[in-house]
Amino acid sequence: MSNNIHHEGSGDLTEPAKNIIYSTDPADFHYVSVNVPCQSACPAQTNVPAYIRALYEGWYGDSYDLNRIVNLMPGVLGRICSRPCEQKCRHGEHELGRAVNICHVKRAASDHKDVNHVLLEPLFPPLGKKVCVVGSGPAGLAAAHDLSATGAHVTLLEALDEPGGMLRYGIPEFRLPRDILTTEIESILRLGITLKTGVRVGADVSVEQLLSDYDAVLIAAGCYTSKQLEIPGEHLPGVLSGLDFVMQIASGHSPEVGERVLVLGAGFTAFDCARSALRLGAEDVSICIRATEHDLRVTEDEIYETKREGIRIKGLIAANRVVGQMTVEGVEFSRTEPREVLSSGRRRIIPIPGSEFIEPADTVIVAIGQGAEPIPSPGKKNERGVLEGDPKTFRTSVPRLYATGDFNTGPTTVIESLAAGRKAAERIAEDLTGKKFREWSIRIQDAKITDRQRSWDFIPRQEMPSVPIENRLNPCPTVEIEIGYPKGQALEESKRCYLCYLHYEIDISKCIYCRLCIDSAPRDCIKLVSEVIVGRDGAIQELVETSDWRNVSAVVIDNSRCIRCGECVRVCPVDCISVSKVELVERALQGGGES
């Protein structure tokens, strides 16, 4: 670890401030970004190893708090997060098995914490500033929370009847029970946020008026305009917008669906539409996707549960037109040819000429994405008339007017949106006061050798218990499908985490080059190197390995390969291997830091 460090109070809710070093050295940030892949992959930078470890130790409340301090709604996210962390989990690497069910552990922390669990938050004194946040989806709620905690007086405006945005109106109840959502929203609002529902900005109140009433205005109005296929027949009766479909259901209505339903789209909304259609009485439901099932971005669990309910996924087909006279009768598709995966992560798809065929349908639900709805306001707009905000500063061209979340970027995931809301809040607070309130740094602390046992690496991934198929549609089609881990299962899953925040390092001045550590390592994580190439920021960029003993200049633990089994520490005859806990943490800067 580098020397660009300082000692301070912890800021952590779970440990007293002792023997802790905080670093803001870029090399240390680089280290964490490479070596703690789950936390780096999380848009909110949730400290995954820490909360999994807390749960393992039986501290469910602490595990919940370690989530909540950065992602605010662990009970919600533990159910519906897109789980970018699991895609990067080291346990999922080729020869290591399957990724840890990180999200399910998060939910277990929420489920099993004490019913009277006390929420602790760092709160700053009142700022004497008024901020209006427009939109109470994940971005708006997160921004409102952080601004309120910072000391601003926050008013949250919501156009719909209840707060939550897409969480409430876009995600079906069988995936996200409303009592969980309501509780976590309440936990945010009770910091003193004034919520006003049924207020549509642009119609009921103008942005100009808000700018005159408040010190800053943040637009976090989400994406509520459905994208259209722009193919012939799209406006035939029986063709529904996916977003309208799920919103109607969430509002207590039951849209009519035919026996045969085709859902066009590949995201969570498409899956929600398909599963909802089944609950509304459809007999034969298929999700039609342009690429392959393996290219889908929804979680494996979601795909599995959807297929278990009898919904089919038809891959490698692209819709050309909706066919029918007075109403929809089917969709004409072309087969598609999958090409390379683009930098966006999506696969390039080419329709194959001459491969057209018609799939019969009584209802077609189009769920191919959404866009932001333009709100009348001053300031620079994009080509669709939507207010533009800077992706980093969230500032618009109008002073004191900001934009964030999906409204600013287009549709993203809940966790991305929530993270964007928090960042926007920090920027607004800084602009209003000239002070920083929170800071990310690397906390380094001596750690004992891990007590993980090698046998834990072979524990199978614990599958989420779910409601039996025959009980899903009747008697209550809104029943939550995933039941949640019981404590024992959560414990087993928590054991699978390698705890990548542990950093193993060989002190070369003590090493006697006996190579016992290399012999004991279960994979090629300890390397004989001739050279360590360091980047401009001081971070290790490359280890140049050598098999020629004469060229060996060091024995180095490659923490990006290490699975933290601790075998090397146990066999080292000269105790030259140290273990430290290296974490990316967000700290409240007491007294307010200089901007």
Add this chain to the structure above:
Amino acid sequence: MTARHVVIIGNGPAANEAAISLRTQAPDARITIISKEPIRYYKPHLLPDLIAGKVSEQDLYVNPLEFYKENDIRLRLGQEVVHVSFATNEVVMEHKEVVRFDGLIIATGGKPRIPEPLQVFEDLMLSLKTLSDAKVWKERLRWVDSVLIVGGDLTSLSFTKAVLSLGKKVYFILHGDSFWPVRFNEELSSEVSQRLSDRGVEVISCRKILRLVMASEDSVEVETDGRKLRVGAIGAFFGLVPDVKFLARSGLAIERGIVVDEFLRTRFEGVYAAGDCAQVYHPKLRDYWVSIGYRNARNLGRVAALNLLGGQESAETAPAGIFQLDDISVNTSWWTEF
């Protein structure tokens, strides 16, 4: 291409036909077959006959080990590939060895498919894909007098014949989703039902299986949306899914199989897929096609090898609904052969 080192992953009919075609066409090529199964190449389509007692295990094996030595084909059995890097043309083995290749033919075949709604009952169902599966069936059929077959793939019907020949009672549940690989419709359903009934099979009409429960050591209770019955064993015959988990995140497009064009090319230079694990787009059919059966697998293996060496041979594809039924050299609907 001048194939210097061709690696073939798999050891079934497609893989072996590819190997011998390569040897014939490229005498100097280095050829390596890698297979996770620690067993010699055998004819999987004869497994129902093995169960029926019509052939012995020895009859199943195709080539003696000397065959590979004589043809200078390196056979690496019991070794599993866990990753393929197409950027560096390397195959990574489970035991950490890295094998470089100039050409690669993926012919890993398929593994039994269990539809998601039935996966909770997986432990109560037997499949028939490998020799060891056949041995399990042989043993089970010694003790039970009835079998329920769920599904409707190619193997299911030859297996039904084998079970009937042993004097056992056969129940059959046909289901649209499980009738693989053809697209199911009412006409097909009634035709297949009729043929099964003519043979003495009791075809059960139901929309879904609600519950399977182990009733005793040698009986399973089945509850469908229409009736309950007790059988000695349940066979799951829903076709195959490609056995290509190791290729996840490799960049290959995988749907019902590895997606290839009519020349069996993947989108990576020098990389081909053949046999049950290949999903071929064929312009004549104007559709994707997963070819099944011993003969088809061998043909695809041969085509992949020839095209890897620079050929331009199109994979033969029968018209939709028509199959080459294993060693029966007729183009016909396979269920009519039942």
